[in-house]
């Protein structure tokens with residue numbers, strides 16, 4: 136039997152969790168055991184400018200990105216050049232979230248997500264919400280800025296893999312997707328009994344996440360333990376998606392992450408950059424040699440999306456389907 140969706144739009148927070156949100160013991164977040172030390176690296180994109188002035192090569196920035204990608208698969212960026220008003224305008228609020236369910240058991244997670252494509256903005260503007268009235272304009276500008284930042288990061292990550300600057304962008308194809316997912320985590324009476332978003336990896340190539348200040352919720356796996364990614368003022372969290380893991384032949388990992396809930400509400404805005412549907416994704420030739428045989432077979436991205444849809448609602452193992460047998 137389907138569980139009835141829980142209405143988050145009610146104005147009061149319940150005193151305890153409705154039963155259809157309570158996770159089985161082994162799936163609970165154990166929040167008190169999560170580390171806040173050694174969280175993911177914070178990288179200053181202005182380092183690039185300094186390095187260029189000094190003529191260093193490879194630049195300090197590329198080195199930092201290389202280390203962060205290898206050790207964490209996650210980092211935060213500051214001085215990214217996206218004007219603060221575009222993601223910090225108080226008037227911009229998102230409504231009409233839908234309930235996201237995760238996992239095989241029909242347990243709801245304590246969140247609502249709202250998502251829509253962000254590119255090409257000219258074609259989709261009329262599909263975006265009419266309220267609040269400035270949403271289309273602000274989102275349009277945000278999508279353009281984030282799209283440009285994605286290209287900049289793809290170039291830095293390409294260089295950090297020893298590849299030419301445009302390598303990853305080219306491999307992701309001429310009609311890449313840029314999608315928004317806005318996540319709302321309402322105040323939760325019992326954060327230890329539920330999750331905001333279950334553990335997952337992002338399926339696309341690269342994610343730029345803005346998280347609201349003052350409340351921590353995002354956690355990433357590091358050395359088998361959950362590490363909290365506390366919000367840093369005016370920073371974006373960057374994480375590598377499954378397609379970068381495949382293109383880098385497993386050199387860089389798409390890392391499991393989740394969101395826990397709090398007694399107070401939290402909001403995050405994720406933008407996902409994904410390949411063209413017809414792009415052929417597979418290990419980049421320069422990263423394959425005798426010591427590093429190909430881990431994945433080539434596939435059209437549309438093929439992987441079909442597999443992703445087949446696995447909806449399960450603990451996803453999508454890229455694993457394209458792994459080659461180990462020799």
Ligand SMILES: O=C(O)CCC(=O)C(=O)O
Nearest residue numbers: 316318346353394403405
């Ligand atoms: O709310 C967060 O910080 C995590 C969001 C996330 O992982 C996602 O939307 O894929």
Ligand SMILES: [Fe+2]
Nearest residue numbers: 335336337392
């Ligand atoms: Fe995610």
